[in-house]
Amino acid sequence: MADEQHEPVNEYEREPVPAKALLGLKSYVGMFAGEHVAGTELMIGPLFLAAGVSAFDFIYGLLVGNLLAVLSWTLFTAPIAVRCRLTLYYQLEKICGRKLVTTYNLANGVMFTILAGAMMTVSATALGVYFKFSMPQLTDTLPTSLGWVVAVLVTGALFSVVAAYGYRFVARFANIAAPWMVLVFVAFGIIGLREMGLTSVQDFWHVASTVIWKGGDPMPGQIKFTFWHVMFFAWFCNMAWHIGMADLSIFRFAKKSWYGVAAAAGMYIGHFMAWIAASTLYAIQLKHDPANTAVLPGPLAYQACGLTGLLCVIAAGWTTANPTLYRAGLAFQALRPGSSRFKVTLLTGLIASVTAVFPLVTMRLLDFVALWGMILMPLGAVIFVDFWLLPKLGLRSNFAAVTGRTFNWAAGAAWLVSVAVSSLLVLKGGVQIYFVSLPGWFVTALLYIGLSKLMQKNVPALPAQPGNGP
Amino acid sequence: MKKRIAQLLSALALVGTIIPPCLFFAGTLTLAALQPWMLGAALLWFAATPLWMEHKTTD
Numbered sequence: 001m002a003d004e005q006h007e008p009v010n011e012y013e014r015e016p017v018p019a020k021a022l023l024g025l026k027s028y029v030g031m032f033a034g035e036h037v038a039g040t041e042l043m044i045g046p047l048f049l050a051a052g053v054s055a056f057d058f059i060y061g062l063l064v065g066n067l068l069a070v071l072s073w074t075l076f077t078a079p080i081a082v083r084c085r086l087t088l089y090y091q092l093e094k095i096c097g098r099k100l101v102t103t104y105n106l107a108n109g110v111m112f113t114i115l116a117g118a119m120m121t122v123s124a125t126a127l128g129v130y131f132k133f134s135m136p137q138l139t140d141t142l143p144t145s146l147g148w149v150v151a152v153l154v155t156g157a158l159f160s161v162v163a164a165y166g167y168r169f170v171a172r173f174a175n176i177a178a179p180w181m182v183l184v185f186v187a188f189g190i191i192g193l194r195e196m197g198l199t200s201v202q203d204f205w206h207v208a209s210t211v212i213w214k215g216g217d218p219m220p221g222q223i224k225f226t227f228w229h230v231m232f233f234a235w236f237c238n239m240a241w242h243i244g245m246a247d248l249s250i251f252r253f254a255k256k257s258w259y260g261v262a263a264a265a266g267m268y269i270g271h272f273m274a275w276i277a278a279s280t281l282y283a284i285q286l287k288h289d290p291a292n293t294a295v296l297p298g299p300l301a302y303q304a305c306g307l308t309g310l311l312c313v314i315a316a317g318w319t320t321a322n323p324t325l326y327r328a329g330l331a332f333q334a335l336r337p338g339s340s341r342f343k344v345t346l347l348t349g350l351i352a353s354v355t356a357v358f359p360l361v362t363m364r365l366l367d368f369v370a371l372w373g374m375i376l377m378p379l380g381a382v383i384f385v386d387f388w389l390l391p392k393l394g395l396r397s398n399f400a401a402v403t404g405r406t407f408n409w410a411a412g413a414a415w416l417v418s419v420a421v422s423s424l425l426v427l428k429g430g431v432q433i434y435f436v437s438l439p440g441w442f443v444t445a446l447l448y449i450g451l452s453k454l455m456q457k458n459v460p461a462l463p464a465q466p467g468n469g470p
Numbered sequence: 471m472k473k474r475i476a477q478l479l480s481a482l483a484l485v486g487t488i489i490p491p492c493l494f495f496a497g498t499l500t501l502a503a504l505q506p507w508m509l510g511a512a513l514l515w516f517a518a519t520p521l522w523m524e525h526k527t528t529d
Contacts, residue, residue, distance in 0.1 A: 172520075175523065176516070176519045176520055176523055177516075179484065180483070180484065180487060180512065180515045180516075180519075183484055183487045183488050184487060184508075184512075186488060186491075187487060187488060187490075187491040187508065190491040190492060190494070190495050191491050191494060191495075191501070191504075193495070194494055194495045195501075198495075199497070304501075305504075305505060305508055306505030306506075306508070306509065307505070307509050308487075308505065308508040308509050308511075308512050311509075311512055
């Protein structure tokens, strides 16, 4: 997923990226292709099957949803990134002020910490195959055995220490492992399809629709997934990065804005092929034992590829938890800039380890990813409106920088109200979480325009300074 | 020369990762038989690839 695992970029933090540092299309294709085959793909793929999805809804939902995600990177994120060439944090600071950015950092840090916990859970399931302790079932919210608790805490502690000490070592390992991991996922798919009875490519649709993704009722505790669920999930699972604009920090190095299409490499390898492959592994497990509905990447991968499968699960979890912990640490460190990154990352990792013990988040990973997008997306809408629309409406962009404010209450209120409205729609309005972010974007945009009009009345601007303009 | 040999071994490792599942799909290899091949290929990949793959970081 989420994956979501772009390498932190700490150069030119408070200045536009100069021409000499720009990157070509190939860099982006490699970055996306390598970073969207994460440990969490092994959780997400099976959860679609647990949600009772049909073959048509699954395959076409993924095709369309991933296309929309690629278009979001290409048409929303990259055009602003190459025009401003600033990090998300600096761009937000100019619009919203330092205090609001601090709040954003806090929210982002919490989400990254929980996601890192889910990745630790994925890797710990590989240990369960070897040590044979009881592991959580699909409906479990609490740890099921002492062995599970110990395995997760040991895994989490190791990941945390390595992330704090040796980020670069694991980043190098991740680069080396990426091509091999992609092929192991392909192998999962080939083996899974054969085990489910596919003997020739021409029969794919027949086997897929009648044996693997048959549709029908979801498993207990899961929501029934239709085409629209799959499409919106695939589109929005990286929402914080594209429509939420977190990848401004990545695309500010791009020579051209159309390099956003490079995201297709990540989406169609990681969020199409890998999800389908992981889903077929779960189908094999259900075929062998319909009562065994546990979504545990370790056993799933082991049944297909043996020790290679376990290696892949550990590597996929480790290499993606590492930058996730690093980012969470950076987000928290920004709250207290003088604090040690080592200590903050270590502490963040230990908190993530404790959250990983509880399988609630991992078994409801689809909901968690949708929640992440819902919470962080509104500030992407604020950036979009601030950059493209406010100047056309006669309003000032980068209001905090222009006026010297530390808190742009128009942006803060638009964010808060959007999240509140979305939450209300989910909790009281019967709207499922996968669908609220789209209306949430429009609510934020309209509110930010309206509140900016109110806020900018009779407010004198600071004298013009370099970097204050849009 | 050493780099070329390492690259060749990496390529062989990738072939060794994907060919056994294809043979299993074709029905000429059992699941139990493909697993040692894939493990061997994985070990070869991690032994050979660090010798030639550069690590670019913008961090």
